Amino acid sequence: MKLLIMGPPGAGKGTQAKILAEKFNLVHLSTGDILRSEIDKGSSMGLEAQSYMNAGNLVPDKVLLSMMDSTLENLKDKGLILDGFPRTIPQAEGLSTIFKSLNQKIDYVINIYVEKDVLINRLVERAEKSGRADDTKEVIVNRQKVYHKLTAPVIEFYNNEIINIDGDGSIEEVTSRILNIIE
Numbered sequence: 001m002k003l004l005i006m007g008p009p010g011a012g013k014g015t016q017a018k019i020l021a022e023k024f025n026l027v028h029l030s031t032g033d034i035l036r037s038e039i040d041k042g043s044s045m046g047l048e049a050q051s052y053m054n055a056g057n058l059v060p061d062k063v064l065l066s067m068m069d070s071t072l073e074n075l076k077d078k079g080l081i082l083d084g085f086p087r088t089i090p091q092a093e094g095l096s097t098i099f100k101s102l103n104q105k106i107d108y109v110i111n112i113y114v115e116k117d118v119l120i121n122r123l124v125e126r127a128e129k130s131g132r133a134d135d136t137k138e139v140i141v142n143r144q145k146v147y148h149k150l151t152a153p154v155i156e157f158y159n160n161e162i163i164n165i166d167g168d169g170s171i172e173e174v175t176s177r178i179l180n181i182i183e
């Protein structure tokens with residue numbers, strides 16, 4: 001099974017992706033986690049990504065697409081959940097091309113939606129615990145703006161297959177809303 005999970009920063013997509021990965025035995029591919037680990041390793045990709053991430057901007061499409069091209073090819077026989085990718089229309093188009101060349105398709109596109117005020121509060125709370133460099137108030141607001149400008153149009157791209165899930169509620173409630181549809 002190939003799943004794609006989308007939603008604005010703070011919607012809980014990472015948390016839900018982890019739960020679904022465990023339940024369905026899927027590889028959880030979080031592009032944010034992969035990029036953070038490249039930064040920790042001090043790789044050239046990490047160095048290139050770091051300044052974009054710290055400012056709450058998106059890392060250039062060509063970096064993400066070349067990273068995902070090789071990753072998806074290596075994992076082509078596995079069940080996957082993509083978390084945080086695609087985040088732009090060119091990435092969504094690139095993903096279609098990659099999957100076509102691997103003779104694969106996405107089974108479900110899950111979009112978790114949450115109101116803006118709830119999101120900002122959640123992210124400010126997370127910032128207090130996480131120590132992530134991109135969890136300051138200013139960067140949080142920028143990440144929401146970037147989401148609305150560049151990532152929200154991806155929902156339209158998947159218009160016919162999108163499954164909209166209300167992300168307001170406990171982690172368990174949101175999980176059971178997703179499972180009601182995909183199980």
Ligand code: AMP
Nearest residue numbers: 031032052053057058059064084085087
């Ligand atoms: P996340 O952990 O998903 O919130 O991602 C953290 C940061 O990593 C984002 O704010 C971006 O700077 C970068 N990032 C993660 N995924 C992507 C992507 N698909 N395209 C561009 N930048 C990304």
